[in-house]
Amino acid sequence: MMMERNMRYSSGGGMSCCLSVLAALCLSAAAVxxxxxxxxxxxxxxxxxxxxxxxxxxxxxxxxxxxxxxxxxxxxxxxxxxxxxxxxxxxxxxxxxxxxxxxxxxxxxxxxxxxxxxxxxxxxxxxxxxxxxxxxxxxxxxxxxxxxxxxxxxxxxxxxxxxxxxxxxxLPSPFEPISNITRKFANVGLNTNDVVVLSGGHTIGRARCVLFSNRLSNFSATDSVDPTLDASLASSLQALCQGGDGNQTAALDAGSPDAFDNHYYQNLLSQRGLLSSDQGLFSSADGVATTKALVQAYGASTQRFFSEFGKSMVKMGNISPLTGSAGQIRKNCRAVN
Ligand code: HEM
Structure with a gap:
């Protein structure tokens, strides 16, 4: 259903009269x-x-x-x-x-x-x-x-x-394998490149311990800590999360938590991704097959990451929009009029 609406959107059909006029005005102003x-x-x-x-x-x-x-x-x-x-x-x-x-x-x-x-x-x-x-x-x-x-x-x-x-x-979970996450993106018309590029949004912001502490102890029958997590990052995260209620937060990009840059990808290259779903883009078996090369490319070039990020954001913003006379303009975002 959502894919259907996306396809209709991208074919450009069904544009309302009002929007056509507006679009024409925009075009005449040399806008796109x-x-x-x-x-x-x-x-x-x-x-x-x-x-x-x-x-x-x-x-x-x-x-x-x-x-x-x-x-x-x-x-x-x-x-x-x-x-x-x-x-x-x-x-x-x-x-x-x-x-x-x-x-x-x-x-x-x-x-x-x-x-x-x-x-x-x-x-x-x-x-x-x-x-x-x-x-x-x-x-x-x-x-x-x-x-x-x-x-x-x-x-x-x-x-x-x-x-x-x-x-x-x-919505994707940080505990899911990359192949599941990729499928959820595909369900809304986004491809594997979009998964990697938009995950780069994790160059800013924080995540709570409860969402990554599975990597810090009793990880598997053979490993206490996730072997794809850098040892020194693992110890500082253990110190942060130990004995807490799971709501303490760590930076998704520890080196530059509030700066939008390509360090997220560089972190993944050195096993410093915070969430399992982040590191999995570079280190998991399904990530190696599908997403690893893209992580390397964006880690190598800020310019390429920035340019692709803009394109993928526009694609994401185009998922099944309500236009014409569908829906409404809410007066208060918390309630329908
Ligand atoms: C690919 C699958 C993704 C997964 C599994 C995922 C998962 C998560 C999780 C678990 C958190 C921490 C939430 C918390 O601590 O309560 C988080 C935070 C965040 N995510 Fe994602 N995410 C994904 C994709 C994205 C995308 C596509 C974007 C945007 C384009 C994005 C932007 C962010 C940002 C900016 C934060 C930090 C928010 C804050 O500090 O308030 N994520 N994500």
């Missing part, structure tokens, strides 16, 4: 319209949308540099469940926030609220939660962390329902 989303969707309805989002993200990151990472992850977790429709932001008993991959983990919702409040003041009822959060906040989270300035396509509308069971089943 691709499929149903465009890179100038708010040029007329809310030209200041991007600068409002950027200013709020910048404030939030001054208070806590990690927030850029948290906003990037929200975008990813939203797009993999019902497409990029802001469904992760909805509160309620079926909320995606309560699904295992998000509970006590997904963060940044207050920043989203603040961005949305500013946008509603400036341009009431115009900018969707899906766009202001999913696309723009993630873009500025990456950019303000030192990452690439990729072009974001806009025009997504907000979904009407959350999908908690979808969040539990569609």
């Amino acid at each position: 319209a691709r499929g149903q989303l465009t890179d100038c969707f708010y040029n007329y309805g809310c030209p200041q949308a991007a600068s409002i989002v950027k200013a709020r993200v910048s404030d939030a990151m001054k208070a806590e540099a990690r927030m850029g990472a948290s906003l990037l992850r929200l975008h990813f977790h939203d797009c993999f469940v019902n497409g990029c429709d802001g469904s992760i932001l909805l509160d309620g008993s079926d909320s995606e926030k309560l699904a295992a991959p998000n509970l006590n983990s997904a963060r940044g919702f207050e920043v989203v609220d603040a961005i949305k409040a500013d946008l509603e003041k400036a341009c009431p009822g115009v900018v969707s939660c899906a766009d202001c959060v999913l696309a723009l906040a993630a873009k500025y989270g990456v950019l303000l962390s030192g990452g690439p300035d990729y072009g974001v396509l806009l025009g997504r509308r907000d979904g009407l329902v959350a999908n908690q069971s979808g969040a539990n089943s569609n």
Whole structure:
């Protein structure tokens, strides 16, 4: 179903009249319209949308540099469940926030609220939660962390329902083999290169001990510690996690936790990946067969990583968008109107 919607999207069919006019206007301004989303969707309805989002993200990151990472992850977790429709932001008993991959983990919702409040003041009822959060906040989270300035396509509308069971089943777990993770990406139209490139998002942000401490003790019948984990990193992580409740956090990229760079891949080359699913891209049997060469390529070239990251982010942001008259523009990202 999701693949079907993706295919329809990429064939560019079904564009609404309103969007056609808008796209034509955008094109006449020498902008590029691709499929149903465009890179100038708010040029007329809310030209200041991007600068409002950027200013709020910048404030939030001054208070806590990690927030850029948290906003990037929200975008990813939203797009993999019902497409990029802001469904992760909805509160309620079926909320995606309560699904295992998000509970006590997904963060940044207050920043989203603040961005949305500013946008509603400036341009009431115009900018969707899906766009202001999913696309723009993630873009500025990456950019303000030192990452690439990729072009974001806009025009997504907000979904009407959350999908908690979808969040539990569609989002990849750090305990899964690479082949499972690759399959989950394929289910939303993303390929093996996208898996490796987007995993590079782990160049920023943190993870809780509970998500990697399986690598630190009683690893297997023969090894106490994961043999694909660097020994000195293993001891410092053991010290961090020992006796705790599992909620202590370690940097996903220990050398430069808040800088968006290609050190994530260089870490993998020296067995310093934090999550099993990170290190598996380079060291696991299925990773060696499919993803190892890509890790080496991105570890060798920041430029190549940055350029591919932008492309894969645009692809991820295009997963089953609601456009035309589908969905709505929520007034409050936490509830349908
Ligand atoms: C490939 C499969 C992936 C797996 C298994 C995975 C898993 C995880 C886990 C377990 C955490 C830590 C959560 C916690 O401590 O509560 C995390 C954090 C994070 N993930 Fe992923 N992830 C994947 C892909 C991605 C992608 C595609 C992106 C974005 C493009 C991304 C961006 C992030 C970021 C930025 C953080 C840090 C968030 C923060 O510090 O608040 N991840 N991921």
